[in-house]
Amino acid sequence: MSDQQTALSTVLQDLISQALNRTNMAAEQQQQLLKQVDSILFAAQRHSQSNWAGHMTTAVDEIAALGQLLASLHQGNLLSPELYPELSMIESDIFAFFCPLFGQTSGHVTHGGSYGNLDALWQARKKYGDYSKRVYASDQSHYSIAKACDMLGLDLQLIASNSLQQIDILALEMACKQQPPMAIVATSGTTSSGQLDDIIAIKQITKQLPCWLHVDAAWGGFLSLIDSSPLSAQQFGQADSVCFDPHKSLGQPRPSGLLMYQDQIKKTPFSTQYLSQAPRDVLPGSYGGELLLPLWLTIKTLGKTGLASQIQAKLQEACQFASFINQQSGWWAQGSPTGIVCFTAPQSQLSGLVEKGIFSQTELAGKSVYRAVFASHTTRSDALISDLAPFL
Structure with a gap:
């Protein structure tokens, strides 16, 4: 999570705590509810991780x-x-x-x-x-x-x-x-x-x-x-x-x-x-x-120029990831103009990475493949490659 997002989360937690203090809710119930809020904020961090590429759920821009x-x-x-x-x-x-x-x-x-x-x-x-x-x-x-x-x-x-x-x-x-x-x-x-x-x-x-x-x-x-x-x-x-x-x-x-x-x-x-x-x-x-x-x-x-710069950076990360996969013996990757990379992993089961949202699975021509979606500006090819290292 970025410094700005951490600051926003801290402000939000403080505001919710203040709001709960103005209610008739018992202190124990307040603490239980605040723990749930903490859990929600913790789960939200996954979309800002550099190895999040499973789906089109991006890190939300602070502005x-x-x-x-x-x-x-x-x-x-x-x-x-x-x-x-x-x-x-x-x-x-x-x-x-x-x-x-x-x-x-x-x-x-x-x-x-x-x-x-x-x-x-x-x-x-x-x-x-x-x-x-x-x-x-x-x-x-x-x-x-x-x-x-x-x-x-x-x-x-x-x-x-x-x-x-x-x-x-x-x-x-x-x-x-x-x-x-x-x-x-x-x-x-x-x-x-x-x-x-x-x-x-x-x-x-x-x-x-x-x-x-x-x-x-x-x-x-x-x-x-x-x-x-x-x-x-x-x-x-x-x-x-x-x-x-x-x-x-x-x-x-x-x-x-x-x-x-x-x-x-x-x-x-x-x-x-x-x-x-x-x-x-x-x-x-x-x-x-x-x-x-x-x-x-x-x-x-950001304007058109700022948005275009962010998009081009994501597409470049996708190209780097697809290129790396295709350099591995027995592996195969298909890139796309929009930053989705589908790939196969010979004799490797990446189900653990799929469960974490790092990758997802889909079908191309009736065959199961893995899928990396470079939707978020925080996703990095080197982080995904690091996750694949034990399977290479």
């Missing part, structure tokens, strides 16, 4: 944590934007920053990628649902796509992926000829291995179709911040909608999600007489600083 505290003290609700003009301005600042990076024109905050995928497919159904109920996505797409289709009564067909876990463009094209879809979901940053579907090639298929193109960039969307990225605003701009989760890659606390669109979303057609202005016809209802302030403080503090 973002302070933004979350600020949000809890503010408690504004942008269903009544006239009462909270400062929050409305902050929301505008966030999308003025991110929409150009994704080639989109407008957006709204969400509670994460699952909500973003559901909302995007709902918008797609409203526009193209009379033509078809079919949705195509890669067999590497996030399971939230299947959930969204189930909830919306849509017919999801998964398209096989190629050897790099990208959607097979020829198979997708054949499927579209056989059954034109209502929507196609491209994945920018597959959850298992971090690969990128070819958005430009998918767009070529959809040009002659009444079809919505959604990009699930919940993980890989951070590449839009890097000038030398394999993904650009021009590529993302081919899509009708793009979702992105800053809590997966930018050190933000959950929930933190963005859903961006090519076209403005209309106001809700339903009665909202208790509000002075009708909200947009989107999935989120009440929301405020909890979805805005941590991210806003981060982009105001």
Whole structure:
């Protein structure tokens, strides 16, 4: 845990202790509760460890944590934007920053990628649902796509992926000829291995179709911040909608999600007489600083240059780790543009490291592999290599 995080934890413990002293709780009960708080704070330290690479649960940036505290003290609700003009301005600042990076024109905050995928497919159904109920996505797409289709009564067909876990463009094209879809979901940053579907090639298929193109960039969307990225605003701009989760890659606390669109979303057609202005016809209802302030403080503090520097450092750590694995006799690693490294460990069982969250396991082409996710700015390749030393 960093010095700043230690300081924040100490302040938090002191504030909770003071609050408990103002209650009627018995001293023994207070001590038991404080021990539980200590346990929670101790468990939180794992995300700041240099050898934490099992999942997309990052160490929260200190300024973002302070933004979350600020949000809890503010408690504004942008269903009544006239009462909270400062929050409305902050929301505008966030999308003025991110929409150009994704080639989109407008957006709204969400509670994460699952909500973003559901909302995007709902918008797609409203526009193209009379033509078809079919949705195509890669067999590497996030399971939230299947959930969204189930909830919306849509017919999801998964398209096989190629050897790099990208959607097979020829198979997708054949499927579209056989059954034109209502929507196609491209994945920018597959959850298992971090690969990128070819958005430009998918767009070529959809040009002659009444079809919505959604990009699930919940993980890989951070590449839009890097000038030398394999993904650009021009590529993302081919899509009708793009979702992105800053809590997966930018050190933000959950929930933190963005859903961006090519076209403005209309106001809700339903009665909202208790509000002075009708909200947009989107999935989120009440929301405020909890979805805005941590991210806003981060982009105001670091800017695009600072965020890009952090991202490039993480990607470099991932490259170093993949290179080391491939130098070991009998070992194999597959890197990715987004900092996920999948690898095999011959005659070695790394279950103990998986249980600690150092690595995780997934499947590629039906084979079990280990997975290192360089999501947190604290993760270091040399620390992971040190953990592997007994197995080499």
